[in-house]
Amino acid sequence: MASGRMTEAKTIGLSGGPSGIGSGIGSGGSEGLLYLTDEQLRRGAEAMFFAYRAFTADPDRILENYAYGRAHHRAIHFINRQPGLNVNALLALLGVTKQSLNRVLRTLIEDGLVEQRVGRRDKRERHLHLTEKGAALERDLSDAQRARMRSAYRQAGPAAVLGFRQVLEAMMDPDLRRFYNEGREGQP
Amino acid sequence: MASGRMTEAKTIGLSGGPSGIGSGIGSGGSEGLLYLTDEQLRRGAEAMFFAYRAFTADPDRILENYAYGRAHHRAIHFINRQPGLNVNALLALLGVTKQSLNRVLRTLIEDGLVEQRVGRRDKRERHLHLTEKGAALERDLSDAQRARMRSAYRQAGPAAVLGFRQVLEAMMDPDLRRFYNEGREGQP
């Protein structure tokens, strides 16, 4: 029982009217910059919120059947993406403390989803790998997540997808953007 | 002290090499659907994760100075967006239980950021409004968030922004998409 989402929670059904907050933009000139108005940006933020919720909902549902949560999913994702990475690297990607990661990692190792290998060059390091069992869960989770992504990509089309990724990339912290783009400088 | 993020947490500094997971796509024909490969979709998911983290980081930093967290931000956002909405409507937008919302809402009301007005037609309903103080915090928070969004939008350009929003919209749950689009069927 990891999450246990949405049982008492209400489903939608609004009532009120519109609001009208949006206003001018700081940086002068009217050269077709309507997409930069406060209102447009507020809408973008709201879209991020709603989309992210949907984006995490499918894997969360799967995780409920295990004793795992979103934190486990993230760890599994990055270990799958970069097999053999060490704990510090994973820590940096996840942006949490080692105490927090440790709890997650311990259960994954105990349950035989993740394997630690002592570093050859530096024996202090533990290199992380998914076991076959771990890889199986990873596939389950990312299949579920990809299903929604694929459907959204299809609906929006390749040009939109390109823009989607450009904006997301521009939003990231530079260090993470670097990691995100690792080994594929060519493709946009 | 709401969040208290990033003090012990590490900064980036990776080591390992690339992985190479991506594979074929389920749905046959090679009609320029390279953007739908598993690897591309995995990358999209990762981009969502990194971008969302950056997206919430700025308001989180502001919230640290108050006794508030992200949950308060979300409540304030929607009350600002749709002044006068009732508790049930807010519940549906946030997707949490009323007990969970209540805790947040109570502190916001006690601290004088949110005002409840008894419904005129239905006196059971409480319509929620931001006070001047609440509106001030909302501006602070959304200014911070918008700064990053604006910068990302500028870097990516109007065409990318259009695509960005199309993909996010396609990812949302239908009910929330309806709310998201409320009162602006015209504009894309």
Next chain:
DNA sequence: AATAATATGTCAGTCATGTTGACTTTCCAA
């Protein structure tokens, strides 16, 4: 060889935010 620094792991305590379940009060509507 001794010492410092690094990588990892762990214990203990706290906090924010989510959850269930049970129950009350107020009020609308059939």
Next chain:
DNA sequence: TTGGAAAGTCAACATGACTGACATATTATT
């Protein structure tokens, strides 16, 4: 007048963050 809806509350609990302190290997430096 009675049933149900909207709101609010109490209590208990889970998860995943956090801090601080400390232990153990192992590598790097002096």
